[in-house]
Amino acid sequence: MAPRSSKRSSSRSILPTVLTYIGLAIGLVFAGFPILWMFFSSLKSNTEIFALPPKLLPDVYTLVAYASIFDDPVKIRFFINSYIVAGVVTLLTLLVAIITAYGFSRYAFRFKNTLNIFIISTQTVPPITLLIPYFGMVVAFGIFDTYFALILTYLVFTLPYAILLMTGYLNTLPKELDEAVLVDGGTSWTALWRVIVPVSVPGIVATAVYTFLLSWNEFLFALTLTKSMDLRTVPIGIQLLMGQHAFEWNEMMAMSVLGSLPLLLLYLFAQRYFLAGMTSGSVKS
Amino acid sequence: MQGLAVQPAKKRSSGLLTYRTRKRLVPYLYIAPATLLFSVLMLFPMSMVFRYSLMDGAIMKKDAAFVGFQNYLTIFRDAIFWQAFGQTLYFTVMSVVFHFLIGLAFALLLNTQRIDPAVRSLLRVLYILPWLFTAVIIAIIWRLLLDPNGVVNSVLMALHIVDFKVEWFSSTATALHALTFANIWAGYPLYMVSLLAGLQGISKELYEAAGIDGANELQKFWYITIPQLMPIIISIALLDFIWTMQVFPLVWMTTGGGPIYSTEVLSTYTYKLAFSQYEFSLASASAIIILVISMSVTYFYIKHQKGR
Numbered sequence: 001m002a003p004r005s006s007k008r009s010s011s012r013s014i015l016p017t018v019l020t021y022i023g024l025a026i027g028l029v030f031a032g033f034p035i036l037w038m039f040f041s042s043l044k045s046n047t048e049i050f051a052l053p054p055k056l057l058p059d060v061y062t063l064v065a066y067a068s069i070f071d072d073p074v075k076i077r078f079f080i081n082s083y084i085v086a087g088v089v090t091l092l093t094l095l096v097a098i099i100t101a102y103g104f105s106r107y108a109f110r111f112k113n114t115l116n117i118f119i120i121s122t123q124t125v126p127p128i129t130l131l132i133p134y135f136g137m138v139v140a141f142g143i144f145d146t147y148f149a150l151i152l153t154y155l156v157f158t159l160p161y162a163i164l165l166m167t168g169y170l171n172t173l174p175k176e177l178d179e180a181v182l183v184d185g186g187t188s189w190t191a192l193w194r195v196i197v198p199v200s201v202p203g204i205v206a207t208a209v210y211t212f213l214l215s216w217n218e219f220l221f222a223l224t225l226t227k228s229m230d231l232r233t234v235p236i237g238i239q240l241l242m243g244q245h246a247f248e249w250n251e252m253m254a255m256s257v258l259g260s261l262p263l264l265l266l267y268l269f270a271q272r273y274f275l276a277g278m279t280s281g282s283v284k285s
Numbered sequence: 286m287q288g289l290a291v292q293p294a295k296k297r298s299s300g301l302l303t304y305r306t307r308k309r310l311v312p313y314l315y316i317a318p319a320t321l322l323f324s325v326l327m328l329f330p331m332s333m334v335f336r337y338s339l340m341d342g343a344i345m346k347k348d349a350a351f352v353g354f355q356n357y358l359t360i361f362r363d364a365i366f367w368q369a370f371g372q373t374l375y376f377t378v379m380s381v382v383f384h385f386l387i388g389l390a391f392a393l394l395l396n397t398q399r400i401d402p403a404v405r406s407l408l409r410v411l412y413i414l415p416w417l418f419t420a421v422i423i424a425i426i427w428r429l430l431l432d433p434n435g436v437v438n439s440v441l442m443a444l445h446i447v448d449f450k451v452e453w454f455s456s457t458a459t460a461l462h463a464l465t466f467a468n469i470w471a472g473y474p475l476y477m478v479s480l481l482a483g484l485q486g487i488s489k490e491l492y493e494a495a496g497i498d499g500a501n502e503l504q505k506f507w508y509i510t511i512p513q514l515m516p517i518i519i520s521i522a523l524l525d526f527i528w529t530m531q532v533f534p535l536v537w538m539t540t541g542g543g544p545i546y547s548t549e550v551l552s553t554y555t556y557k558l559a560f561s562q563y564e565f566s567l568a569s570a571s572a573i574i575i576l577v578i579s580m581s582v583t584y585f586y587i588k589h590q591k592g593r
Contacts, residue, residue: 027391034427103315103316104315104316106312108312120583120586121583124527124582125580129334129575130327130330132565133334135560137333219421235534239421242538260418263419
């Protein structure tokens with residue numbers, strides 16, 4: 001890196017570098033300002049939110065917005081629900097995706113190509129198209145307003161990515177790994193769980209992180225397939241907060257900060273897995 | 286087509302039919318759980334929604350009768366549908382174009398050798414942040430920022446760009462643009478990440494060869510960078526087009542489709558038909574129309590992916 005930049009600086013003026021940094025600064029304000037505004041608004045009192053002239057930093061820092069969330073069992077419940085649903089969906093998705101991806105990665109079979117195209121196309125099926133029959137089905141099966149209704153329906157949009165991502169990962173692993181087990185008289189099933197899964201941890205983490213993100217953020221199904229406060233997830237909780245007291249901005253911002261926290265932490269600690277998941281939709285399959 | 290003939294001949298194959306049959310079944314066992322789930326959660330519901338769309342009073346009436354494509358005609362005669370269609374198209378095209386332009390600009394800025402590598406990795410982390418937030422949170426952040434008494438109006442008034450408190454989300458003149466802007470803010474990082482990866486994958490030799498031939502920076506960008514990135518751009522733009530077209534939570538949480546249908550999009554139009562008016566048959570017809578549009582674009586996406 002160093003020799004290249006020194007070559008440049010000797011021949012060119014400093015102007016392109018300055019322009020680059022100006023561009024980067026504009027980008028930083030564009031991306032970061034709304035987020036900072038949300039964060040600092042959550043630390044303001046509600047009267048200070050629309051203070052004139054507007055100030056990013058609060059005059060008085062207060063945790064009153066956070067306190068009102070943690071003092072309210074209904075709001076805490078939103079978070080518990082989101083963790084339960086996203087957690088279970090992530091586990092189930094991983095289980096099914098690993099098994100399916102192994103089949104895709106290690107075998108040739110009839111309709112493989114068709115099935116592959118089918119899975120890619122399921123990524124783009126509009127949620128609203130599925131919502132109407134899901135509503136009918138969920139009511140008919142008597143699981144309306146249960147965790148089960150959310151967990152089952154979330155699988156439909158977490159599985160396609162998870163399968164594609166896991167298949168992509170397993171394809172990078174040499175087949176000799178499985179063959180070693182088969183030669184020793186083991187079955188492919190043992191090869192999968194004893195040998196392949198332990199060396200697939202990076203792929204599994206990427207899949208898990210992305211699945212968690214998708215389920216954590218889901219809105220439409222949670223809005224329609226649950227009804228009681230006990231089962232509402234964080235996105236719906238924020239919506240309800242907005243409807244109930246439209247002017248408790250600091251509380252809504254605090255709720256948003258808390259609602260983004262698990263994803264922010266996952267992102268910071270598992271950045272490369274996050275990026276892998278992010279681009280999985282557009283990877284060559 | 287990979288038939289069974291491609292199966293590697295196993296040395297241990299004893300010639301027993303049962304053994305071979307079992308062997309042949311193995312891959313199907315691995316894909317069985319996902320196939321079952323997709324049948325129950327995808328194929329069956331799709332056939333149901335199509336059936337609903339041909340009925341009069343699906344879900345609501347016990348003895349709903351089949352009325353053919355009557356519901357589709359009703360939808361196509363509804364002026365609000367066409368308004369929602371046009372607004373969805375505007376929202377989607379603007380979002381895709383600006384996601385791409387901003388994503389490309391950020392990717393190029395981050396890819397230059399002029400900045401310190403540490404600065405680059407820090408900025409990359411920060412630039413991705415908007416993508417992490419769920420649509421509901423993006424909606425309320427922008428509702429706060431674009432509130433008539435909010436910071437955006439204060440800044441614009443201080444700079445004398447506007448001279449009154451603009452009601453961004455509650456005026457028919459601005460609501461759709463405000464909504465589109467919020468979506469542009471939230472969606473560019475996908476392009477940025479993918480294009481940055483694409484830029485780093487372009488061979489340095491191409492640029493060196495062009496340099497020897499006397500190409501300037503702009504020519505290098507136009508004749509090397511863009512063509513090299515094209516496959517990635519097409520993939521992401523098609524996916525982004527499909528997903529953006531299906532927007533629901535952002536609209537639902539900012540304007541709810543209003544004021545006076547000025548931000549109605551196909552998803553909110555369909556949702557209201559089903560869950561506010563309980564016209565499940567009409568909603569199903571509208572949902573099938575959205576599906577057909579999505580699948581037509583998906584066809585090009587898959588064709589493009591196969592061709593890569």
